Amino acid sequence: MRKSSSGLSRALVRRETIAGYLFLLPSLFFFITFVIYPMFMCIYTSLFDSNMGKNAVDVFIGLNNYKELFQDKIFLGALRNTLVIVVVAVPTVCAFSLWVASAITDMHPALTSMFRVIFYLPVVTGSVAVTVVWKWMYNNYYGIFNYLLKGAGLIEKNINWLGDAKYALWCIIIILFTTSVGQPIVLYVSALGNVDQTLVEAAEVDGATRTQVFWKIKWAQIMPTTLYILVITTINSFQCFALIQLLTSGGPNHSTDTVMYYIYYTAFKLYRYGYGNAMGVVLMIIIAILSAIQFKLGQSSD
């Protein structure tokens, strides 16, 4: 800090600091009151055996909640599921939306606009409403997937999509996927439209193929968009809660638990607040590290 402002006088530094904090004030107020303070409370409570109950007394147990956490198979499974969701959803959403965007930008403007709206529909329809329909589609007894697959002779017996640990998590990822690609597609369509056409033409004159043009010229120009999409998709994937609560409640046999859902479950079904908060802290640390890495990568590729 000192070094970068070495040319500035003391008075100026003070002025800048005051002005800086005044600008930050409204945002910091909300950030500290509704994010940082609860986070701090979360860390604090995680050191206690804290349960629901009017007369329940919190007992300080140090790191015991954390010790238990790393022996809790359900938590470890939930952690794994969370990472699977993020690791699968983020790249697929990016790749898929880029592909759709490049496929529809070449079309007639009216078509481009129509497809853009269509792929955005699940986003604006609202995740709860979309989830209700998907639940019906996945239904074991009268759902559309079993109906179609059976009709086409691909399966003999109905598959209990959400009731089978083999499929349930993937079913959830698919819904998450359809509600996530809308915004990236819109972004990519516009980003591709803004690519410098003179560069593209020049390359084509030089005899570059479509693929070469794409990777050598367009890819670099849409890089900032890609980074933005990576960030928002990661955020969205970590927030995936409604789908799980409404579709499977974490089942069957905890195969679709995510840490986010398991925290809710621990708090309101098992009444163990301290333990739930310990999970929150672990997730906090993991996400902070991931965000920092993502940010550093974003910085270096700028």
Next chain:
Amino acid sequence: MKKLFALMLALIMVFALAAPTAFADDTVEITLWTYPIGGWGNSDTVDELVAAFEATNPGIKVTVEYLAYADGDDKVNTAIEGKAAPDLIMEGPERLVANWGAKGYMVDIADLWDDADKEEILPVVAAACFNAEGQSYEYPLCMTAHCMAVNLNRFQAVGADQYLDLDSHTWTTDDFVAAVGLLAAENPNVAAVFCGGQGGDQGTRALINNLYSGTFTDAEHTKYTANSEENIKALELLVGLEGVNFDPAIVGGDEIQLFRQGILDMAFCWNIGMQLNSDNNDAGLTNDGDEIVCMAFPSDDGVPELCGGIWGFGIFDNGSEAKIDAAKTFIKYMADSAATADAVKASTYFAVRDKSDDVDLSNIYEGNDIMSEYSKLMPFLGDYYQVVPGWAEARTAWWNMLQQIGGGADVTETANAFCEYANAAAGA
């Protein structure tokens, strides 16, 4: 910038406007949250009852909110943490006494029980409303026995109706197995052991307990016995029974729907409320018009022990004496006055007392054939064990256990793990 600043100020101001609301000074406003207990889950029915109450008690205003079984507990728990619990709540002792009462959130209403009440109310019901220390967290209104239901037309079509005793509504485990065998030849989904959540779980518990006359807890309600030999035998029977599938994608409500749609031939989550339901077809008929018959759960000795449902009111301690008094007035009006007959009838269940305020409640459903037929099941009402400590935790563990067993886990090991966990929660 001034504009922006003003905008922000205005926003904050308006936000404060969206705060919770209250009424004029001398009126006491209380809130009642009710689970869907028969007609008590239906706003038209409840509005009428509440309007009648407010007419006789002009100083009290009651706002009603409707909970669902799927997420109602979560909602109440969040509200408790948010210090916004309702004043009145309507549900059974398993929640009011064993959970929120035991956790210290409820008002002791033992003073509501006068000597007449102790005489009029069934002793087994009264016992469930008190804890071991003699505090009462529930004043009961109505009760029923949970049973199962069969699609009679389907049974007749495969000749399985020979196993049903349509007069006493009972059958044995052998009858049940034989009937499932015949039905499964025609329909791969005879019945579902639903375990997607806790909704309707009394059905799966009663089924498993009855098959070989096991019990869910010991007689003193101190520890869980779901891993007893009888229960494990029952679980193993169900796992191996072709046509009965463990389904972790549905809960009791979904099962009822599938049964009404004619997909399942039997439903384990049933009681008189469902038998009387006429949303999609006349009462007692499936959507396609097949006849629905209530049956007791099958048991090896032919003598079922049905799981009871008791419903009544409890009061959350929100720190206001005025509200607590108003809530008590409400309870007395609904559950111990001349108006009780209507309040019970609204629930479509049976009264927990023979009379209230000198009104005879023993045959309020006189002339209703479905009700009188159903009342044949009431003598089979078994032990009300849901007041065992650690109930809420054990309940959650129960459906998780069924999911594991349905997924192929070893029955004995899983049941042992369930009991170990549940007993730890019970402090036993």
Next chain:
Amino acid sequence: MRNQKSMAYRVFALVLVILLAILFTFPLYWIITGSFKTAKQINSTTPVWWPTEWTMKNYQKLMDKFKAPLWEIAVPFGQYFSEDGTARVISAGPTVPAAVRWLLNTVWMAVASMLLTCLTSALAGYALAKKRFVGRTLVFTLIVCAMALPKQVILIPLIREMSALKLYNTMSAVVYPIVGWPFGVFLIKQFAESIPGEILEAARIDGASELKTFNTIVFPMIKPGVGALAIFTFISSWNDYFMQLIMLSSTKNLTISLGIANMQAENTTDFGLIMAGAAFAAVPIIIVFVIFQKYFTKGITMGAVKG
């Protein structure tokens, strides 16, 4: 040869995109047609692709089943001064179907989150990018680390805090944590980095006040970023079911998503009613989206291209 290949690819791409488009449109199609189906068709065990018999009964039920006052205006900050912690209502609107109120609540919640987030983030993002002050790195590190954090992590402390502030079961309890989420600050900061320092320096030498500089120079330059943030916040708070689920409890305070989720949780699920509710919620916002599509997509894009 190359043209042929490219042609084949285009046809293939078109077919695939159309198939996917069908899958993406299906939920909405099913909601809208489902809302007009009779109970018999809804409960049919084989899919009824198109309602053979149309009915308005589901909408009637939606309108009749739950009621709420259209609006309620209470004494500002009244909850902090009254005995039982609730503010006195000065004005209550006419009783309307609760679904209408839910929609209003949702719009209110999303718009308020959007405006507050944009305002606070614009100011803070600019300061972080262009002001050199003590503690800047610390603040920025905190922001980057907290950016992607799911709100479930602080579930319990947040509920307790809201109830201590007497905000539980109000829209503020949903909106404030959304505003506090620092992604917006991060986004605007990335934008504001590109503002040339010389312009700001010149403004300062001219004696322009900090606020004037922000208003006339900075804000116009970060406007695309603010547009992107506005859309992101609006959509994500519209869909942010979790905060609503834990913070709102009375029927009149619900959002439309919660209202639908409640219907779904009932013991005998009435799919017709749910579909009517979902259609009621989705159609207005889709119409708005289609009309403002151009403006809307432009808003998102420019942000990202520069960001």
